[in-house]
Amino acid sequence: xxxxxxxxxxxxxxxxxxxxxSLVVSGIYxxxxxxxxxxxxxxxxFQIESRGVFHKPxxxxxxxxxxxxxxPKNRIDEAYDDGPVPIGYGQTIxxxxxxxxxxxxxxxxKEQKVLEIGxxxxxxxxxxxxxxxxxxxxxxxxxxxxxxxxxxxxxxYKNVLVRNADGYYGWEQHAPFDGIxxxxxxxxIPPPLIKQLKDGGRMVIPIGSPFFVQSLMLxxxxxxxxxxxxxxxxxxxxxxRGN
Numbered sequence: 001x002x003x004x005x006x007x008x009x010x011x012x013x014x015x016x017x018x019x020x021x022s023l024v025v026s027g028i029y030x031x032x033x034x035x036x037x038x039x040x041x042x043x044x045x046f047q048i049e050s051r052g053v054f055h056k057p058x059x060x061x062x063x064x065x066x067x068x069x070x071x072p073k074n075r076i077d078e079a080y081d082d083g084p085v086p087i088g089y090g091q092t093i094x095x096x097x098x099x100x101x102x103x104x105x106x107x108x109x110k111e112q113k114v115l116e117i118g119x120x121x122x123x124x125x126x127x128x129x130x131x132x133x134x135x136x137x138x139x140x141x142x143x144x145x146x147x148x149x150x151x152x153x154x155x156x157y158k159n160v161l162v163r164n165a166d167g168y169y170g171w172e173q174h175a176p177f178d179g180i181x182x183x184x185x186x187x188x189i190p191p192p193l194i195k196q197l198k199d200g201g202r203m204v205i206p207i208g209s210p211f212f213v214q215s216l217m218l219x220x221x222x223x224x225x226x227x228x229x230x231x232x233x234x235x236x237x238x239x240x241r242g243n
Contacts, residue, residue: 036068039080043067047082048100055104061130063101067093069151070121083085089141091094091128091237093121094183098234100127105218105231106179108132113174114178115196117167118183118239122148125160128181135160136174139169140240155165170196177201186239187230210238 040063049060068079070093073241078085084092094102102124108114112132116125119139128135137160139145145164152160163171167182168190175196182193182205189205196201201221208214214236218229 009040017207034066036066036080040064040067041079043080043082047096051097051101053097053100053104054171057099057108057131058100058127060141061127062096065123065126066128066155067096067123070123070126070148087121087144089144090119091141091144093123094236099124100182100205102181102216103127103131105204106181108179112178114179114181114204115174115177115193116181116183117170117193119162120144120162120183122152122162124181124183125162126155126157127154129157129160132178133159136171137161138163138165138171139240140164165188168218168239168241169191172196179203180205180219182239183205183236184239185210185234186237189217189219194219194226196223199223205235206236225243 013020044059044063048062053059061129068076069122071079072087075085083097084095087093106114108128108131113134114128114132116135116137118126119125119137125135125137139148139162141163142163145162149162149175152162170192176197176198178201180193180197180203182203185206185208187206187207187209193203199221204221205217205219207217208241213233216231216234220227
């Protein structure tokens with residue numbers, strides 16, 4: 001008597017079917033993967049860690065945040081380059097290393113409240129928001145205020161509050177701040193910012209003449225004592241004021 005297999009599909013057919021399904025699923029998965037992930041990893045490794053920034057929360061934030069969403073569409077290819085990128089209105093998104101360094105310098109902690117002067121693209125605010133409890137950021141250029149607010153909202157940053165105003169005066173309503181990050185070069189440290197810095201707080205700010213090499217300064221407040229330290233030479237766009 002000849003026995004007939006009850007399996008309607010030969011093993012070879014089953015094998016190829018599984019292989020095809022696997023390839024299709026793999027292809028779909030690869031399309032949903034972040035195509036910029038490797039660029040962020042290289043950015044952190046070669047531009048930031050290699051220069052001595054080792055603050056893990058900062059590194060993790062910059063590995064995660066899609067920096068390319070904070071630059072103009074025609075500049076996306078430059079988003080992860082080792083330098084600043086123009087964002088319009090005479091402003092730039094700072095070099096990745098500078099963003100990381102300024103973040104690390106203020107010693108950000110989970111429970112802290114930080115003020116940023118000069119929202120620009122919104123990228124620095126996003127990095128801070130990944131680390132601290134709340135970020136208050138001020139942008140004087142209305143168009144950048146609108147675009148940065150939109151991208152931060154799109155990315156789900158509910159702990160960032162953006163204001164369209166002159167950053168010289170800070171944000172007294174929410175003071176004092178554990179840390180202050182100023183992303184434009186001022187000729188001197190605005191007194192309202194010193195007043196709004198919490199006792200024991202740290203501020204990082206570029207000081208110097210516009211369009212020339214400036215000094216990145218660390219400002220620390222301990223009671224009535226204000227100390228400053230020159231960290232490194234930098235070049236930032238000028239601190240813009242209201243009319």
